[in-house]
Structure formats: structure tokens, C-alpha cells
Amino acid sequence: MSAIAIHHDQIAELFREHKESIVNFLLQKVKCPDTAQDLSQETYLRLLRKDDLAHTDNLSGYLFRTAERLSIDFIRQHQRTAAKSQMLDDELLCPRIQPEDFAILSQQCERLLHAIAGLPSQCRHILLLRKIDELSYTEIAGQLGISEKTVQRQLVKAMLHCHQMLIDPQS
Known part of the structure; x- marks a missing residue:
């Protein structure tokens, strides 16, 4: 399967068509409207950075898959940050009497x-x-x-x- 170059105009049109559904899809995953908006923008940017795509016949599927992967990465990062924060909070408690x-x-x-x-x-x-x-x-x-x-x-x-x-x- 050969990769085909996709034009920025095609990506912009694809994004305009699916922006609302991508944001709603991400909102279900991350439960935060601002984060969903940010991740939808990141999805668009990821597509723009691609010089060529192997699956131009299903660009909307590729768009949703990219959004899903970004949401998974965000959730994992959020969980790691929360775990580190919890560990840090626990470590800050002085075991000695003040x-x-x-x-x-x-x-x-x-x-x-x-x-x-x-x-x-x-x-x-x-x-x-x-x-x-x-x-x-x-x-x-x-x-x-x-x-x-x-x-x-x-x-x-x-x-x-x-x-x-x-x-x-x-x-």
C-alpha cells in the first residue's frame, strides 16, 4: 500500500466537517470541555504535520483514531501526574511532632x-x-x-x- 500526499485544504475541510463530533467524542473520553477542544486542535495539527497518509480512503476514521490516541495519552499523563502529586503530598508530611x-x-x-x-x-x-x-x-x-x-x-x-x-x- 503506497502513501499518498494529502493537501492541507483537504485536511482543513475534513476538520471543519468533523470538528463538533471530534470534540464530543473527546469530551466523552476526557470529561473536560477545554481539554477536549485542545485535543481536537492537536488532532488537526497532527494531520497537518503528516506529509503523506497511507489510508486516504478513510480520512475520517484516521482523524477519530488520532483523537482517540491523543485522549489515551492525555489520560495516562494525567494519571501519572496525579500519582506523582499524591506521592509528593504524602512525602511532605513530617513524621516528627511539630x-x-x-x-x-x-x-x-x-x-x-x-x-x-x-x-x-x-x-x-x-x-x-x-x-x-x-x-x-x-x-x-x-x-x-x-x-x-x-x-x-x-x-x-x-x-x-x-x-x-x-x-x-x-x-
């Missing part, structure tokens, strides 16, 4: 330590046995020789005190 967050946490820890230090001795002891040593109510009651109800009441009292101190350190 100074302002560290300052806030440090203040909260200071408040909590101050609140625990301000608890009555037995209440503080019960809180530490429960939260630090992770003992059950039964184990704490047995170790201190008090009832489980007392352990529960003292623990609630300690937690409410600590919570209040975190909210309002002046109280």
Missing part, C-alpha cells in the same frame, strides 16, 4: 502531673495502680485492703480532678 504541637503536649503533661501531685495520697495511689500498673479494681482493692467500691469512687474522683485541671488549670 514544635507547636510539642509545646501544647508538654503543657498538657505538666498540667496532668501537677493535677496528679495535687490528689490526696490514697486517690493518687489508686490512679497510678490502675493507669500505670494496669491493675484491676479487685487487685487494687486487695493490695490496699479496701473495697472495690472505694477503688471505683477514688478512681472517678481522681480522673475528674485531672480532667478539670486539664481544662482549667486555675481551679
